Amino acid sequence: MIRTSLSAFGEILILLVISVTSIALFRRLGLAPILAYLFAGILAGPSVFELFSDTHQISLVGELGIVFLLFSLGLEFSVPRLIAMRNMVFGVGLSQVILTLLVGFTLVFLLGLNWQASLAVSCVIALSSTAIVIKQLTENAKLQTHKGQLSVSVLLFQDLAVVPMLIVLPIIAGASDVGLTTSLLIALLKGFFVFVLMMAAGKWVLPRIFNEIAQARSDELFVLTTILVALLTGAITQLFGLSMALGAFLAGMMLGESQYKHQLEADIRPFKDVLMGLFFISVGMQFDIFVLADIWYWLLLSVLAIIAVKVLIIQAVIRLFGYNKSDAWASGIMLCQVGEFGFVLSALSLEHGLIDSFVASIMMGVGVISMGITPFLINHAEHLSYWINDKNPLTVNPEESLEPSDLTDHVVICGFGRVGQTVSRFLKMESIPFIALDVDPTRVKEARAASEQVRFGDARKLAILSSVNIQTAQLVIIAFDDLPRAITIINLVKQHAPQAKILVRTHADDYLQELIKAGADEVIPETLEGSLMLVSHVLFHSGVPVKRIFGRVRRERKNHYNGLHGFFRGDTSKTDSDEIEYLHAVTLPKNAFAIGYKLNELDLPLRKVEVNSIRRNNQDFNNPEPNIRLKAGDVLVLLGSPHKAERAEKYLLEGR
Known part of the structure; x- marks a missing residue:
């Protein structure tokens, strides 16, 4: 027993070393972490070191990563966003997926595969990499361009299309017993029942649960509840014979409209990333590198064929909807890869016997190569589109960006209590854009009902700050009096938004030096500022010239209130702290x-x-x-x- 435990521990330790080294290497090369996980799986799998005697356990844990991935995906599918982009999402996106499925199915079927395998492979081909494409578009500042928005719209529908694919593929694998039509009809009825059940729970149960959890002000309880909801909804759909991922997606979609959306995303991300890493490692372990080495030319030919077919289909669909040639070709070049969900569908198809290990290895190889060259293609998509259209990019007018986000050069208010709300009112009077964060669910609910720019979320988490575009903020105001929380936020802002000025409000000046040392640009002690205002009025009514009053007040602030430090203590003063002078x-x-x-x-x-x-x-x-x-x-x-x-x-x- 002890020997087995030590062996298992050693296997996990070696896998961690391989994973960390691979991710560090791939990041240095500018490649996606997904490729690093696949590479680590190849090294740890039977093709190279054969570290694990039983890879099923890793696959089982890794499947939880799919559950959390679909939960996060559901959070992104807000109904207002889909309505706002309905023409591009349900026009261009739907047409691209259907046309790619038809063309891919026909070509693969002609190559000799049965119809089930052809459908599985065409589903893999139809999807692109949301993670890599959006990351590259963001880094290149192209997300708000026409071609960027077209690409995002197509990706949105592709992500939405994953859900029915996850349902259909297992059904067609076992359709011979009952019949395909009957199986799909039963799955449709089950799906409708589960959807109604989930929506009812999302409307009447989950909001009350999260309201109670948020009232408790416990980070651990909030995180555990989030994990429980994702897994429990997945278990319910699995109980009805459907995919766990479908239940997690529905749960995420229900909570995507709530005030807790960004906090849920931040809490679930660490678990999702780690478990998704395990999933891709398990996929890499199934990657037969020696088989591909014997047919490398077929692999490269498959990559070129899939890229060419997807570019032609995507650009044709976009042009059909009236967009210009340059945008159409550029979007096609950006979306021509096989995405991360392709690995999910390949693994699912292999598990249910729809495809054999040879086909699965080819599809995974196509995904790895196509995703590896995606950053290069996105960086040069514009020039390639001009070259295809036989145009000189220097003679083409630069395209105008879509309407910029409201969250640019804005103010981020951490804490929407009395002070935060007062600040927001004056910012609103001067038409200065701002967004506030608060962890009080009742306050957020009341403020949002009054159309205030406030979101539920803990500003100590980078994901929450990123959701309010901290990278482009001009000012960050910490409006609550909590030293550890304030210093954590200051460190995050200094690291990820060095251009932003940081103002911290405190009750007194007990920790003024610590906050300034941490990086705060200004610290405003509420008690001392109140004293200064009172002194200003006293001096004014005593006949002191206004200019002299302003000068004295300005000097006190410049000297960090040194003239106001210290006071004579009385019976009600705190005497048990060496921090108070x-x-x-x-x-x-x-x-x-x-x-x-x-x-x-x-x-x-x-x-x-x-x-x-x-x-x-x-x-x-x-x-x-x-x-x-x-x-x-x-x-x-x-x-x-x-x-x-x-x-x-x-x-x-x-x-x-």
Whole structure:
């Protein structure tokens, strides 16, 4: 038993080493992480090192990655977004998928495969890589161009088409017992029943559950509930004989309209990424590299054929809907690869016996090669489209971007309490774009009902900040008083949005230096600012010129409120913290140790105490000079924590 456990542990450890090394290498080469996972699976699989005697366990765990992937995909399918892009999504996207399925099915069937295998292969060919294409378009700032939006629309429908494909492929594998028509009809009825059940749960059950969970303010509980919902809905659909992925997709789609969407995405992402990595590793383990080495020329020919067919189909469909040639060809070049869902469908088809390992290896090889060259194709899609159209890109007017996002050069407000809402009102008056984040579900619900720009999400997570375009924000306001949370957000903003200024609101100035050291551009202590405003009114009504008042206030802010630090403590003051500094007066009698010494001759700084002022002969010396010599009767006003001030007083009086 112990020996087996050690062996399993060693296998997992070696797999982790291979995976980490592969991902680091592929990232250095600018290739997608998916390819790194596939490469790691090939190395760990029977083709090379044969590390695992039983790869079924890894495949079983990896399938959970598909569940979480479909859950995340469902979160993206908001009904308003689909309606806004309906012409491109359900026009261009639907036409591309149907036409590619028909052409792919015909060509593969003519090559000698049966109709079930032909349908499975054509489903793989019809899909492109959402992850790689959108990532490259974002990095190249082409996401908002016409060709970028066309590509995204096609990808949206392809992702939507994955769901019926996941249902149909297992059905046609076992259709001989009952009949294909009957099997599809039964699956349709089951799917309709499950859909109604899920929608009812999404409308009346899940929102109440997440409201209660959010009220608890527990990150762990929120994450666990998210995982439970994804797996439970998958289990329900599996109970009805349908795919687990379908249930997860429906659950994600139901929650995609809720205020918790972005927080759910952030919470599920780590689990999805790790489990998807395991899934692609398990796919790579099925990759027979020696078989492909013998038929490498057929593999390359298949890659070229699939790329050519997809480019021709996509550009023809886009031109059919009235878009210009350059956009059509560029979109076709961007979407000509076989995507990550192709691996999912290939593995599913192999599992149900629709295709053999030889065909599966070819399809996986096509996917790996086509995805590997995708970044190059996207980077040069525009020039290739001009070359195909026999046009010089220098003579073509640059296309105008679509309407830019509202979230550009905007303000991000972390915390939508009293302070955050007050700030937002003044920003709204000046027509300054902003977006707020808050973790109070009731507050977010009330604010969103009033059409306020606020989202539910924890600003300590990069995914949440990215969802509000932190990379293009001009200002970040941390409007809550929580030092650990504030420092975490400051670090994230400094790392991923260095151009953004950071303003932090605190109740007092207890942690002012820590926040400034962490990277905050300005720290606004609420108590001290209130004191400054009160002083401003007092001085104004006392006849002091406004210019002098503004000058004094400006100097206090510039000096980080040094003139306002410290106060005399009373019975209600907190005395159990060394972080809070108080003022403490010490009178020097005739026999005091410090008499005759200069301030700089005493080791008060080493005792972390400052002399704020000295009162001598009814005259105050604020910020006294270091060389002032102390006399009997002097009253020293010390600034420091209670314990340190008391020890300093004993030193001044007794010398110890």
